[in-house]
Amino acid sequence: MNVLLKAIEHVVRAQPNEVAFTGVLNGELATLSYQQFWQHANDVSQRLRALGCRCIALREQNGLPWAVIDIAAQLANVVLVPVPHFFSDSQVAHLLSDSGADLLIGDWHVNDLTGHGIESIAPIYGLSAMRIASEQSELLPETCKVTFTSGSTGQPKGVCLSADNLYRVSQSLANVVRPTVNNGAHLAVLPLATLLENITAIYVPLLLGQSSVLLSGAQVGLKGSSQFDPATFATALATHRPSSVVLTPALLEVLVALVERTPELGRCFQFIAVGGARVSSSVMAQAHRLGLPAFQGYGLSECASVVSVNTPTHTSIDSAGQVLEHQQVRIDEQGQLWVTGNIALGYIREPFTEQWLATGDLAQLDEHGYLTITGRVKNQLITAYGRNVSPEWVEAEAHGFASLRSLVVVGDGEKSLTAVVVHDSPADVMRDLRLLNQGLPDYAQLKHCLCLADYPQDRPLWTANGKPLRPNFEQWANDQRHSIITIGQ
Template identity: 30%
Template sequence: MTFARKLFKKLIHNPNKIWIMDDNKNISYGQVLADIDLLKEKFSKNTLNLKHKVIGIAMKTSYDFIIADLICLKEQAITLPIPLEFDNTQIKSLLNNVQIILVRNDSDMNRLTSILPKKPIMNVMSGKMHKGNNTHTMECPNLLHNITKIIHTSGTTSNPKGVLIKDESLNILVHNLLNVFPKNPLTYLSLVPLSLLVEQIFGIYCTLLSDGKLILPPESLADFGGYESDSEAYLDLIRKYQPNFMYLAPRLLEDLNKLASIEGFKKDAYYITGGAKINHETLKKLDHKGIKIYEGYGLSETTSVVSINGPDDRRIGTAGKILPHLNYKINEGELLLKGSTICAGYFTKDESSCDIDEEGYLHTGDLVEIDEDRYLTIKGRKKNLLILSNARNISPEWVESKLKHHNVIEDCIILGDGKDFLTALILGAKPSKITSIIHKVNSELPNFAQIQNSINIPDIEKFKRKYFTVTGRPRRSLIHKEYINDL
C-alpha cells in the first residue's frame, strides 16, 4: 500500500473524527477531504495536472500547507516545500526547476512572481493564477524510484540542496517511529516550519496515523526559526495547549530551562530535540524539574530520523537507538548507513552532498560512537574537522561542547582551519566573563586544542539569522569565509 493510500484510508474511515486545531477551529477528517476536493477543483479551473509534476510549496506552517501536501501525495506529485525565511537567491535556486508553485496569499505570490516570473504560481486560497511561461523546467530524475518529496538541506554555499525522498521510505520510517513513540494518541504542537521533513513526519503523518491531533500556531506567529530573541510566545503556546508530543528546537529548550517556573508544562510529554548540539547540563536540569527531553539524530538523506530515544529506554547524552530498518558500520569514526530510508539522490547538489558507495552505504560525514545496544553518540562532523598549520586535526564540536557547559554562553563557533591556533566566536556572554571561561576551558584541553583568541558577538539575533540554519546548525563555511580576516 502506498503511503498516500494509507493516509487517505485513515481519513475516509472516520470522517467525523477531529484531527486539526487551527486558530481554535476543530477540523475533522471529513472537512480535510472536502477541502482537498475544493483545491482539486481550483486546479481543474486553471487546467493544472499535478501527476508526476514537481510542485513547489512556498507557505508558512498552516492548514493550507497540509491540504497542499496531502493533495500532492494523492495525485502522485512530487512536493518541494521551502521555508519563506529563505532569501530570494535560495528560493530561486530550489524552485527554478519545478513545474508549479503553490502559495497561500497575494503577498507571497507577488514575492514569488518577482523571483521566478516565468513559473506558474497559484494562490490556493483564492485560486488566483499567475500563468507565467514555464519553459525552463526539468522532469524529476529517478521517477522510477517512486519519488514523493524533494527536501531542502544545507549546502556548502548559501544555496540549499534538494534531497529525493521515496514513498517507501516515508512508509517504513513512520511505521517504525510509531513503534518507538508512546502508544497513546499523539497530540502535537507544530512550531517549526512544516517545510522541514521531520516536522511533516511528526506533525502531519504520525498524528494522523496514531489517531491523534495536530495543533497549528496562530496565523500571527512566525514559524520558530531558532534565532528569535524572545521565545515567550512559543512557550506560552506549549503551556496553553499542553501537547503530549512535539519537537523542541535546542534554543527553545535553553529558554525553557531559564524559566523561573515550569508550571503549566506537561511533565509526562514526549518532547523530542535534535538538529544542533544540545547542552547536556540543560537536559539534566530539565530532567530534575520533571521535564524529560528525548534526543534524536537524523539527516534529510535518511528521510530524517536515524535514531531516537524512546520513552522506556532513554539515555541522556546519546541520540538514542538506531532504528531497526537501518544497517550501519563505522569507518575511521564516520557513520555509514544502509537501508530502506536512504534517499534516491539529489535534485540539486554540491560538494557537500553525501556519497553513497558501491555497497549502498550512505557516508554521513558524522563522527560517532555506537555502543552494543545501538545507542548513538555524535562526536562531530568529519567535514568540519579543522586542520591547524601544525597539521593537528581538531573537531570544533568537541571544543564548543566545553564552552557550552558554561550557561552564560548561549552559543559559540570554533574557527582555525589553516591557522596556528583556534579562535572562538562567543554569543551571549559578557566580555568581562569570556577570558575566565576560556582559561577554565583551556585547562581541560590539550595544548594544541586550546583557544588563543576570541571574538564577542553582541547582536545574537542578527548573527543567527544570517549564519545559522532553521534547525540551529551553524553555517560553518560561510562563517569561516566572512571571519577569516579576523582570525
C-alpha cells in the same frame, strides 16, 4: 494510492470522527476530524488533477491548508516542494528553476517573480495560487516530495524523496513514540517546510490516530529562522497543552528557562524531540532535572530525516539515541558515519546509486547501539600533537553557559585550541571557559580566548544559514593574535 496514503486511509476509516488537526484556516482557529480532513484532501486533489500541474511549490505558514495540500498532492500524484520562508530571493529562484515547479500556492508575491510568466488562478483551499511558466525539471522517478537543504554554501540542493521514504521513517517514529504519547496533541513549533516537522506534525500523528496543532510561526513565537519570542511560546503552550513538540537545541534552552519560572508549562509533555544540532549535555541534564522528557535525535534529509532517537525506555543522555528499525549504520576507519535502509532517491538530476550513504558526519557507536554525533568530517581540527577534535562538539558543550553561546573553536595545526567569543563581559567569559574546560579532556580544552564586542563586518565569517566558515575564522583569528589572551586555571 501510495503506501503512506493507504496507511492513513486505514486510520481514517477506523476513527472518522476523531480530531485530526487544529489550526488556522482563513484567519480563524478551526478543527478537522479525520473524515473531514480526508474529504478535503480528496477534493483538493481533484482540483490539482484538473489543473494538470506537475510540481507544486508551497510557501505558506503552518496551518490546516498546509496539511491538506500536502496529502492532496500525494493523492493527485503531484510532486510537492515546500519553500522555507527564510530562503533568500536567490535561493527561492534557484529552487523554482531546479524543481521545475509549475504551480505556486501560498504566500507568493508577484513582484518577487519578475521575469516569470505568471497567471493568477482561483485560490486553492483558501490560499492564493498562480500558474508559472516553467520547463519540466529532471526530477527522479518516483519523487513524491523535494526537500531543499539550507546548504552550507549559498545554493540549496533538492533532495528527492519517494512516498516509501516518507512512510518508512514516519512508521518507525510512530512505533517508537506509540507507548509514550497516548493522549494530547503534537504542537508544530518548527515550520512545516522543515522536513522533520513535516513528518512529525502531519504523517506521524495521522499514522497514530492522534491530533496535531498547526499554528503560524507568529502564534508560537518563531520569527524567521533565528528569532524567537518566549512569551508567545509560553502562551501557546498554556493554551494548547501539547503532549509533544520538536525543538532545536536553542528552543530547548528557551523551554528550560520558561519551565524554571513556570513549572506548570512543562507538565503537559510526554515527548520532546530535539534535533538539528548537537545538544549540550548540561542543557539536556537541566531539562531532565525539571522533569522535561527531552530526547535527542539525529537525521538528515538524504535519509528522509530521522535516523536515530532516544526514547523514555532507551536513553543515553549524551547520544543521539539508538538507530530506528528501518535504518542500519556503520562507521569507517576515519570515524565517518554511513547509513543504509532508507536512502533518498538522490538530488535533482543526481540519483544515488550506492547502497550506503556517506553522511559526512563524525560519529561513535557504543556497545549498546547508541549513536553519538561528534561533528563534521570536513570541520575536524587536528592539533599540532596529532589529536583530532570536532569543534562542533566543544561548541555544543559551551552552549550550556550563557556567556559562551556565540563561541567558535579555532586552532587547526596549533598546540592548543582558542575560543572566539562575542560578549560584553570578558570576566564572565573567562569564568565560564574555566568551568567548561573542567568537563573536557585535556586535548579539547580551550587554552586561549579572543573575546570581542562584535564580529567584524568586513570579513565573510558565516554561511548564508549562519554556520561558521571555519577556514575564514582560522585565518582571521590568526590575524588577531595580539588580542588573544591565555585562559588561566
